[in-house]
Amino acid sequence: MQPNRSVSGDMEYRKIKDEDNIEDGVGGDIGTSRGVSPSTVASFSGGAIDRLQWKRKTIVTLALTILTSSQAILIVWSKRAGKYDYSVTTANFMVETLKCALSLAALARIWKKQGVTEDNRLSTTFDEVKVYPIPAALYLVKNLLQYYIFAYVNAPGYQILKNLNIISTGVLYRIILKKQLSEIQWAAFILLCAGCTTAQLNPTSDRVLQTPFQGWMMAIVMALLSGFAGVYTEVNFKAEFAPQSFGAAAHAIIKKRPSRNINVQNFWLYVFGMIFNAMAILVQDFDAVVNKGFFHGYTLITTLMILNHALSGIAVSMVMKYADNIVKVYSTSVAMLLTAVVSVFLFDFHLSLAFFLGSTVVSVSVYLHSAGKLQR
Amino acid sequence: MQPNRSVSGDMEYRKIKDEDNIEDGVGGDIGTSRGVSPSTVASFSGGAIDRLQWKRKTIVTLALTILTSSQAILIVWSKRAGKYDYSVTTANFMVETLKCALSLAALARIWKKQGVTEDNRLSTTFDEVKVYPIPAALYLVKNLLQYYIFAYVNAPGYQILKNLNIISTGVLYRIILKKQLSEIQWAAFILLCAGCTTAQLNPTSDRVLQTPFQGWMMAIVMALLSGFAGVYTEVNFKAEFAPQSFGAAAHAIIKKRPSRNINVQNFWLYVFGMIFNAMAILVQDFDAVVNKGFFHGYTLITTLMILNHALSGIAVSMVMKYADNIVKVYSTSVAMLLTAVVSVFLFDFHLSLAFFLGSTVVSVSVYLHSAGKLQR
Numbered sequence: 110m111q112p113n114r115s116v117s118g119d120m121e122y123r124k125i126k127d128e129d130n131i132e133d134g135v136g137g138d139i140g141t142s143r144g145v146s147p148s149t150v151a152s153f154s155g156g157a158i159d160r161l162q163w164k165r166k167t168i169v170t171l172a173l174t175i176l177t178s179s180q181a182i183l184i185v186w187s188k189r190a191g192k193y194d195y196s197v198t199t200a201n202f203m204v205e206t207l208k209c210a211l212s213l214a215a216l217a218r219i220w221k222k223q224g225v226t227e228d229n230r231l232s233t234t235f236d237e238v239k240v241y242p243i244p245a246a247l248y249l250v251k252n253l254l255q256y257y258i259f260a261y262v263n264a265p266g267y268q269i270l271k272n273l274n275i276i277s278t279g280v281l282y283r284i285i286l287k288k289q290l291s292e293i294q295w296a297a298f299i300l301l302c303a304g305c306t307t308a309q310l311n312p313t314s315d316r317v318l319q320t321p322f323q324g325w326m327m328a329i330v331m332a333l334l335s336g337f338a339g340v341y342t343e344v345n346f347k348a349e350f351a352p353q354s355f356g357a358a359a360h361a362i363i364k365k366r367p368s369r370n371i372n373v374q375n376f377w378l379y380v381f382g383m384i385f386n387a388m389a390i391l392v393q394d395f396d397a398v399v400n401k402g403f404f405h406g407y408t409l410i411t412t413l414m415i416l417n418h419a420l421s422g423i424a425v426s427m428v429m430k431y432a433d434n435i436v437k438v439y440s441t442s443v444a445m446l447l448t449a450v451v452s453v454f455l456f457d458f459h460l461s462l463a464f465f466l467g468s469t470v471v472s473v474s475v476y477l478h479s480a481g482k483l484q485r
Numbered sequence: 486m487q488p489n490r491s492v493s494g495d496m497e498y499r500k501i502k503d504e505d506n507i508e509d510g511v512g513g514d515i516g517t518s519r520g521v522s523p524s525t526v527a528s529f530s531g532g533a534i535d536r537l538q539w540k541r542k543t544i545v546t547l548a549l550t551i552l553t554s555s556q557a558i559l560i561v562w563s564k565r566a567g568k569y570d571y572s573v574t575t576a577n578f579m580v581e582t583l584k585c586a587l588s589l590a591a592l593a594r595i596w597k598k599q600g601v602t603e604d605n606r607l608s609t610t611f612d613e614v615k616v617y618p619i620p621a622a623l624y625l626v627k628n629l630l631q632y633y634i635f636a637y638v639n640a641p642g643y644q645i646l647k648n649l650n651i652i653s654t655g656v657l658y659r660i661i662l663k664k665q666l667s668e669i670q671w672a673a674f675i676l677l678c679a680g681c682t683t684a685q686l687n688p689t690s691d692r693v694l695q696t697p698f699q700g701w702m703m704a705i706v707m708a709l710l711s712g713f714a715g716v717y718t719e720v721n722f723k724a725e726f727a728p729q730s731f732g733a734a735a736h737a738i739i740k741k742r743p744s745r746n747i748n749v750q751n752f753w754l755y756v757f758g759m760i761f762n763a764m765a766i767l768v769q770d771f772d773a774v775v776n777k778g779f780f781h782g783y784t785l786i787t788t789l790m791i792l793n794h795a796l797s798g799i800a801v802s803m804v805m806k807y808a809d810n811i812v813k814v815y816s817t818s819v820a821m822l823l824t825a826v827v828s829v830f831l832f833d834f835h836l837s838l839a840f841f842l843g844s845t846v847v848s849v850s851v852y853l854h855s856a857g858k859l860q861r
Binding site: 300318460462477 | 645672679694839841842849
């Protein structure tokens with residue numbers, strides 16, 4: 110069988126998926142002001158808030174897992190009818206616009222309740238927003254590299270190399286956030302990477318071992334860029350973690366206005382997302398949009414996909430807020446396995462022995478991650 | 486690549502290998518009397534003996550790992566020149582005879598030092614020896630089943646199903662010896678099984694999933710028989726573990742004469758091994774032996790293989806004595822990986838991505854087994 114990451118291994122999907130990583134949430138009525146973020150509260154309170162936090166963490170993690178796995182299924186579904194008829198860049202633009210609108214809606218609620226204050230007003234300065242495009246820029250560089258790496262590896266090989274992201278996230282998480290993982294949790298993280306790769310093995314996978322040195326270097330740089338952007342986003346959500354070691358940019362974004370409302374920050378992040386995607390439309394799909402219209406080829410499934418991506422973006426931001434990058438990586442890995450299992454029923458997939466073995470290893474890894482935590 | 490278990494996946498090898506499991510050691514001058522077995526001493530002494538025990542455990546485990554991996558290489562080597570020219574049953578018989586001789590040599594040393602006593606004299610009664618053939622009989626049943634299982638699975642599929650032995654050893658170890666593994670160690674054991682199977686994956690492995698119900702049942706029964714024989718042998722070596730729950734037979738063998746010298750017990754076990762293999766010669770290779778002679782087709786490599794198998798038998802018995810079945814399973818699993826790596830240099834093997842992933846999982850499993858122990 111082909112786990113869905115390979116199934117949906119086309120460039121467009123990757124691009125739309127990677128851009129999820131720069132999402133921030135719109136919080137709604139949960140933890141709307143950074144000053145009283147749940148983790149800050151938990152640090153000086155008892156079991157009740159710990160339980161509440163655990164419950165929130167579980168719910169947002171489950172939501173992200175379900176959204177991510179249905180994402181891949183929607184993509185397989187939309188491909189079933191043939192190829193994509195719409196411009197993927199316009200879909201990405203719509204996702205950013207939708208999230209921007211959701212941020213504004215959340216802000217409107219807050220304005221109604223608390224009134225417009227210095228912390229939640231929308232207007233901003235160049236000094237405040239100049240660091241926001243950093244994650245978006247990191248992903249842009251990564252997406253550019255993506256075009257070049259195919260000179261060295263084929264598409265299924267690239268899917269396998271993408272599992273390096275798991276390792277890079279762990280390493281950067283350790284270096285930048287200075288949060289210690291226990292030895293058992295490190296072992297679990299290595300297993301997660303090995304298990305995900307095993308689940309994706311197919312008869313042609315061995316070719317990836319013939320990847321030339323340049324290909325490996327590019328794959329490692331791409332994994333680092335992606336991991337760095339993820340950790341950067343987490344820092345963005347958790348002012349309490351911002352360590353001195355984390356470059357000047359992150360410092361600037363957090364230290365300057367620690368009490369600034371997160372929805373305002375999200376709003377500006379999404380505005381940059383819209384700008385980046387508008388540029389992508391101009392470069393890639395200008396002719397198609399001019400000749401056939403912006404929404405050409407949109408179907409019900411396209412609309413569902415855009416909705417799903419926007420909600421996933423919110424879920425990612427909540428996981429970053431209530432949990433961390435490590436949980437996010439686990440969540441998306443489990444989602445990959447879930448998609449393959451669901452695909453057996455929906456698309457008559459066949460699961461390989463490698464998939465069962467990989468899933469077993471990933472399951473043990475999930476167990477070890479939580480078992481390792483208890484011992485600290 | 487083909488890790489050597491598959492390479493040496495022919496029936497003859499399996500048979501010669503399985504019979505290793507009923508080996509008991511000849512102890513030599515180490516812990517010659519059950520009454521003062523090292524583990525008994527350690528229970529009421531300090532760090533020095535703990536360290537000595539740890540050192541012994543490490544040395545015998547390394548010896549078993551090296552002997553097991555060179556075993557498979559010798560087999561590949563002997564096959565390089567073509568097919569086997571000798572009768573495998575006569576080789577098995579020679580292995581038993583050699584071990585019998587080594588037991589006698591160890592006994593002779595003891596007789597010289599301590600004189601012949603009630604505990605170390607060779608003569609025995611029917612009551613004492615009647616339970617000795619049990620492990621041999623278990624393996625005989627298993628070897629018979631082996632001929633029938635090929636109606637349901639092919640040879641590479643059988644190699645994959647053999648990894649069920651790892652799980653059965655763990656489960657029986659838990660049930661019969663009542664020795665607790667920590668949760669982390671259980672997780673490690675599941676990983677060992679998944680990792681070994683992953684390392685052996687090849688493009689045709691998926692066929693094993695189509696194994697019919699009868700095939701699965703037979704594989705499970707075979708794994709249980711093999712696991713039971715292994716645990717039985719361990720009980721045989723460790724009087725202090727013999728629990729009430731372990732059937733009457735094991736009771737009989739241990740409780741009756743707890744001070745009986747282990748080399749006497751081994752001697753009789755090997756005599757039964759010789760009898761069983763003599764019967765196998767009559768059934769399988771009678772014509773060849775009568776027409777071409779007992780030692781037809783023996784080469785230097787055949788002789789080395791017999792020597793290696795006899796020494797492996799001794800190493801297994803020492804691992805059973807100073808360590809346990811779990812360590813033995815780890816040792817043979819690591820040996821399988823070692824052989825594949827050595828084969829890259831010797832036979833120009835190519836290692837697959839699955840092999841690297843499986844090896845990673847096995848390595849993490851080995852780490853977790855010892856990390857899990859520390860936390861108890």
